Amino acid sequence: MTLHPDRLFPADERTRAIAREIHRNTADLPLVSPHGHVDPRLMSENRPFPDPARLFVVPDHYLTRMLYAQGVRPDELGVPSATGEPSEVDGRAIWRRFAEHYKLFRGTPSKLWLDYTFAEVFGIYKDLGPDTADEFYDHLSARLAEPAFRPRALFDKFNIEVLATTESPVDSLEAHAALEALPGAGGRKWGGPGGKVVTTFRPDNLVEPDWPGWKERVERLGEITGEDTSTFDGFLTALRKRRQDFIAAGATCTDHGNRTAITIDDPAKAAKIFHKALEGKAHFGELWEFPALMLVEFARMSVDDGLVMQLHPGADRNHNKWLYEGWGRDVGGDIPSSNDYTIGLKPLLNAFGNHPRFRIVLYTLDETVFSREIAPLAGGYSAVFAGAPWWFLDSPEGMRRFREAIHETAGFYNTAGFVDDTRAFCSIPARHDLARRIDASYLARLVAEHRMTDAEAAETAIDLAYHLPRKIYGLEQ
Template sequence: MPTTTVLDPDRLLPVEPRVRDLARELYQAVASEPIISPHGHVPAAQLLDGVRFADPTDVFLTHDHYVTRMLIAAGASFAELGLDPTRPADPRAAWQILASNWHRFAGTASGYWLAHEFASLFDVHEELDASNAVRVYDAIDARLADPAFTPRSLFRRFGIEVLATTDDPLDPLDAHARLAADPRFDGRVLPTFRPDAYLDPEADGFAERVERLLATTARPASFAGYLGALEERRAHFIRHGAVSADHGVVEPFTVDLDPAEAERLFGAAVRGALDPAEARRFRGHMLLQMARMSVDDGLVMTLHPGVRRNHHRPTFERYGADTGHDIPVRTELTDNLRPLLERFGLEPRFHLVLFAVDETVYSREIAPLAGFYPSVYVGAPWWFLDAPDAIQRWRSAVTETAGFYRSSGFIDDTRAFLSIPARHDTARRADAGFLARLVAEGRVSLPTAHRIARDLVDAIPREVFKL
């Protein structure tokens, strides 16, 4: 039976012996440090007392579009994978599909994370395949029934110190309040303000969302009322512990409009009467307004542009968002963000973390921006790029221009709760390898490399995300 090598103590470290020795030393110094996860999508309700995982398929497959998209590409149907809300799927049958296609995940980050979870949490050290699918499913299912495997218990076991969720602006944040008031839970779970659907007049349901926003806050249906409503909801999030506002846009275009034009575009937006050029200007002005609000209230602004959401519209209409067909596009930041940065780039309270899925912008745009503007930080490799080789490419692209201390620290950006330790461990190993090479080449001293390795997992994310 093939055996996974995912728990090799030197996994992901450089192969050259001297560099590997250095990397091993650097990694071991930070391997057990607490996890700070300032951006992700695990719901707070999952950590409430008494909540349990449903079954292995629900844990590892259904909610992880890294996994489901590859199985769809291999020919599986949405219904078979449990992604059709009108047709409940057999979780064992879906697991059989994963096991039968396990070889397709070789060399991928998602395959590595899953193997790490199977081995480290469930003592499953054999490669999945069609013949052992039932046995492995049953072994994991039995372990999930153990009280030590509730999400809350694993939160402690994983050593998570800070976990940020991603939340709709009108979410009452009841689950966060219950966690904060629970004397038996000492973790720090922070909501994150995610207003995209309330800022884009071309988003489905935009007018209805704005109407609910204004009604919830008792604000007038004017542009000033709309801005005040967003500010009020941000204050609600801050009262519940939020430290950041997250923005996912296709294009990071910003523009500073005069009040009369902003009012006109807002009125047309809620009537559904904007043409594409006007909708772009409204979005661009609202992104600038979000920066203005971050200066005022202190929320860190994270911006991750360059993804065409729901690329296959028929799939979106039938199965909804986050079903595996969000595809990267080319991104330009230098000119698009200039109006925003000219107004707010030197503001001492403003923190802007720039992520990208277009690797070409790291050295050309993001690192130089972070190398001048004290407000700008280089976001960690994200989504399609949060993999070992991509992390190394990212470090090489940005470090010579911006250094280590203009970066954000790692973010796991995951909906798959059990993958959090695997993802952070990957980043720590990749950074240890990068630092070891600099030490071996005489570019960084070993004591400095140790300090950087520690700061990358602690001091840097605390500073960037105001923790």
């Protein structure tokens, strides 16, 4: 198995040659990862990664989802049960089962990422399958035991300039504090303001009152901040304080995974629902309205403290109830849903969409809104930027469709650059490589059609890969 140097480039020979030249401008640029879900303890503790199965398979819902769709239960893949039922613990057995089904991923982004990681990171230039499963497992295990394959060594090898993690306001930021105190190669500091690993403020579990444990988390927020969170004013003050803690840990962004893009600007109503929810008396509609009300409150806070908002709506979480009850959240049971951005965001944008201190990056799982809503919003408000294709759309075809749908209305510079949005640390360079190749291919077509010059395409490719994410996500400070 080899990685073809022209993978993902256009089939047309002339356009492929142009794409190859454009890509050379970005291939060696540092990686900027302003949105992701890597555990910061990987870097602060710098322990060896676990066995190959627990590194690649068990935590990756892209993989477990596909295998479950073909009848392989999560417990057979080592996914921990939410009910205490036993799951497979033998890493080699999990890996063999995965290898037996690897053909299911042919042509998918998951296989592109994995093949790149196996070859470029771990030096395995063979096809994974039942006959090579043990060979892969032994080779990966040996590599993972070497100091050169510990997290911080790979961080440097991957040429990561900034890696953003994601934490809740009630999460400890101890790992970021530990990173800030660590000297890195050449005297660099890990973590902290201006450092290599930064946090992101993600308050979803504090603004969804129907999320189990919500009241206890509100109380915990009060304990952390010393505020009385039994009142709505105290709750808001505690959130503002906690945002300052995140800023001190390097945060430049917030992230919001609301069910919808609906926003409501009514602080009095928000206070009323908050108190009813604490008493357990809020009805279904109010529980759904509270996150929409809080989005405007968070926008108000962003105007004050400068954190860039990211909005990731449209996931029907835990749609597969059987999966959720058996194995919990984030195991592949979520499904995209349609969303309205034009009407939904109007209250928030009327209040802050033209404010010079406000910036919001919009993501979607609903491709129908790329050209109809997100591109016009990004082209019509100074504060709005189109986020990269996300989750189910984080694929070669999804990225191509994104550029085609967004570009003619919003241009390139009202988009925010690529984000890898991953928990799988070792796949980060693979994901950036894929995105850079797709952008090079799209730009090559514009050059071939004489809509851009070679010089313009080269400069744009560099901006999309490096300068735009640094600028839009506030990482140039």
